[in-house]
Amino acid sequence: MTDAKSQPQPPLGTHLRERRDLGPLADVVEAIATAGRGIAARIQRARLDDGDVIGEVGAINVQGEIQQKLDVLSDELVLASLQGCRSVAVYASEEQEEPVVLRPRSEGGMYAVLSDPLDGSSNIDVAVSVGTIFSVLPNDAPDDQTASAVLQAGSAQVAAGYVLYGSSVVLVLATAAGVDMYVLDPDRDEFMLVAEGLAMPTSKKLYAINEAYFEEFEPGLQAYLRYAHGNGYGLRYIGSMVADVHRTLLKGGVFVYPSTRKAPEGKLRLMYEGNPMAYVMVQAGGAGETGVGAILDVVPKALHERVPVIVGSSEEVAQVTRHLA
Ligand code: AHG
Ligand code: MN
Ligand code: MN
Numbered sequence: 001m002t003d004a005k006s007q008p009q010p011p012l013g014t015h016l017r018e019r020r021d022l023g024p025l026a027d028v029v030e031a032i033a034t035a036g037r038g039i040a041a042r043i044q045r046a047r048l049d050d051g052d053v054i055g056e057v058g059a060i061n062v063q064g065e066i067q068q069k070l071d072v073l074s075d076e077l078v079l080a081s082l083q084g085c086r087s088v089a090v091y092a093s094e095e096q097e098e099p100v101v102l103r104p105r106s107e108g109g110m111y112a113v114l115s116d117p118l119d120g121s122s123n124i125d126v127a128v129s130v131g132t133i134f135s136v137l138p139n140d141a142p143d144d145q146t147a148s149a150v151l152q153a154g155s156a157q158v159a160a161g162y163v164l165y166g167s168s169v170v171l172v173l174a175t176a177a178g179v180d181m182y183v184l185d186p187d188r189d190e191f192m193l194v195a196e197g198l199a200m201p202t203s204k205k206l207y208a209i210n211e212a213y214f215e216e217f218e219p220g221l222q223a224y225l226r227y228a229h230g231n232g233y234g235l236r237y238i239g240s241m242v243a244d245v246h247r248t249l250l251k252g253g254v255f256v257y258p259s260t261r262k263a264p265e266g267k268l269r270l271m272y273e274g275n276p277m278a279y280v281m282v283q284a285g286g287a288g289e290t291g292v293g294a295i296l297d298v299v300p301k302a303l304h305e306r307v308p309v310i311v312g313s314s315e316e317v318a319q320v321t322r323h324l325a
Helices: 012-018 025-044 069-083 121-126 143-150 211-216 219-230 241-251 270-283 314-324
Strands: 056-060 066-068 088-093 111-119 130-138 159-165 169-175 178-185 190-196 206-208 254-257 287-289 309-312
Touching: 012 025, 012 178, 012 190, 025 069, 025 111, 025 130, 025 159, 025 169, 025 178, 025 190, 056 069, 066 069, 066 121, 069 088, 069 111, 069 121, 069 130, 088 143, 088 270, 111 121, 111 143, 111 270, 121 130, 130 143, 130 241, 130 270, 159 241, 159 270, 169 241, 169 270, 178 270, 206 241, 206 314, 211 219, 219 314, 241 254, 241 270, 241 309, 254 314, 270 287, 270 309, 287 314, 309 314
Parallel strands: 088 111, 206 254
Antiparallel strands: 056 066, 111 130, 130 159, 159 169, 169 178, 178 190, 254 309, 287 309
């Protein structure tokens, strides 16, 4: 990893435009960053404003989960920002049943953008880190089938990443060229480059899993956890995937949301959570597995499908899958 602090730190927009490899993808990332700044500003005013962002809207989303006000607001901000981006063909979100078609390929719609606009929403009322996850796929669909561009395997992604609303606001961008990290400078209201070409640690004795579900896990995973207990592992679990993945990216270890007896496909969504986070990890030298193969190789059958997720340092992911096999 190159520490950008030894050199002048360019703002996100400048850095993206310096990169010849990105082309119109730069606008998509900037649109996500704009939405991220807006969401960050709203989160930081939680409980301060009338009708603020905390609380439920009284609706259930397509996943059967209670929508928080911030889930809906974040989805609106991401969509509004992408609508202003001429290269986005279609937007699909955890919070919306159907993809939103913006423009076909013949009118410049080059990309499908998928998002979990607010990940970890059960944590917002206690001021714990939450995030926005995004995945960008190429749109090669005929004009009358633009919506179908959202259904592609994760290996087709051209970019993915997240904005983490934590003790600082961090934007992580993964492309074929590698993984870069930006931090929101609150004085300038701009994301500044802080690290280029992140390479995650190959191993670290750290796991993140909701171990309260132990009795629901398959025997192989129970065996892994016993192995971890006996071999000096530490446990960290925030309960916001973005925050758990970000720690794993920087410090190493493994994040697991496995299949359980009640939920054989796990809880996390392939298109909005599994694919983008697996892409980030793989581009940083880590791995992303389902337990029976690579997450990025899963051919999606439905937009909102779920997938077991094992992401992190290559050696730690292998340690889990070895026990599952
Ligand atoms: P979301 O808020 O987008 O529905 O995602 C919540 C997810 C994820 O952030 C986290 O890893 C997981 O739920 C935590 O689930 P458990 O409470 O079952 O551990
Ligand atoms: Mn989520
Ligand atoms: Mn969400």
